[in-house]
Amino acid sequence: MTLQESDTTQVGQARVWLTPWQTWGLILIVPYIIVFALFVIYPVGYGFWIARHPHTYIDLIDDPIFARTAVNTLIFLVVGVNLKMAIAMLLSGFFIQTRTWIKWLSVLFILPWAVPSIPTILSVRFMLNPEWGIINTLIFRLSGEDGPNWLNDPTIALSMSIAVHIWKSLPFWTLILIAGRLAIPADLYEAASVDGATNMQKFKFVTWPSLRTLYFTSTILSMIWTLGDFNSVYLLTGGQPADQTHVLATLGIRYLRLDQVDMSMAAIVVALPFVLPLVWFMMKRLAK
């Protein structure tokens, strides 16, 4: 009897509690909802509305620069991101070695991630200047011949943009994979050593199975972010020569400059069928 009574009072108390807690919850979450509505929902809706005319998409498909941009973006994602992740995988194995000099190197290695990208990309741009840049000056001094015209050749220029992108974001992904490797129990490796496994076998049967999920998640996330990498292309090549090195992120700004906002939005809408599955995949992974 007394037990029941105390039960009901607790329920009653809980109900009284519910109100201020939910009220405060709402008060605290509303600022974000306002930001979200004003600066995400509204712009996104507005963007779709601008890109609503079918003829915009016909113009877009007919634009040779768009076709070239689509190819460049794919190369950037498929070649650039996978190359970066493979190197990050290798370097994460290198940086977990216990040596004093490797520890110091790992501190330096973070620099590209820690410094803002604008000055360093401009620094690379100057290094690659065909006449005065330090690279061609050195090539001329060592071989007596003129170096390549780096940023005036679409293929080299795009490759250099990818290189700059890798330079900037490699430390971050290496850190992620280092954390992943350090989370693997050491006795797995000891057991493998006892069984006489070679380094390759250890990687194949211990490291890779443990890191596989993290590696694929990182690759997908990196692809999504790389789509938004504006600086590596814009500040290095500016889409030049002849608008041959644009990626989707810079093409939107080019159309905006030409006062073709509808094209700019349409280019992004066209990319959505490819982007949304990746986003959906990441949501499934992280929203637990």
Added chain:
Amino acid sequence: MMPPSLRTATTEAKLLLIGIPVAIWTLLPIYHMVLFAISPKDSAFSGNLWPAHPTLHNFAVVFAQEHYYLRDFWQQLFNSLVVAIATGALTLLIATGAAFAISRLKVMGGRMVMNLALCTYFIPAAFLAVPMYRTMGLYGLLNSKWALILAMVTIATPYSIWVLKQSSDNLPVELDEAAIMDGASPMQLFRLVYIPLMAPALVAVGTYALLLAWNEYLYAFLLLSKDTAVTLPVGLGNFLAADDSPWELLMTTGLIYALPPAAIYYAFKRYMVSGLTAGAVKN
């Protein structure tokens, strides 16, 4: 002492074979920037790996704003600072509240808000840039620092809420229960229990938002256009307008601009790395 065996020597050689190229690759663009910054104008292009007469003259020129491209240097540096600090503070305020409401108060619809925020986090920022530019125009905010601050807060909050919610979920429920037993109100719980326990995550998130805003180029150059209104990275980008721009001054300004975030990054590295990697490794 035993001479190292052939096997250890090979291992060390292999490590060096990776380590040396990694060091060169990492440092080259930064070294090149430093080299230009300390070179006199006429020797900057000589292709030497170290200037014959290193000088700090370039820094004096930048600080005194003695060049056409540098006439608003201090103003732009100040703009960058204001935008970064305001973004950091606003993001902390909004994200902490939201994470507390979702994770501890279990506010209704909290899960949905978290999912929407995550979704925003995965939209590449450059995709949102053009519609954001038009929207800011409609709100009449273009050329105001608020446009950039609010845009950066929009970009920084989703990840911040997610990180804070993750660390907040790890706090034991018993804490809340004990506080409720003692008759604490939600705000007392927030102030006296939640904030102190979340301090490391808050430092990580605040630093993240601050650096994001300081480093931003695309939104800054879209949303701000007056020379006295833009942030320093846009000022740097403007150097490219002419073919004969003074590279040594651009690199000097770039170095000055790059130092504070690098220093902050290294100072808070412990928090940054654990905060950033915790979520990723969880899977």
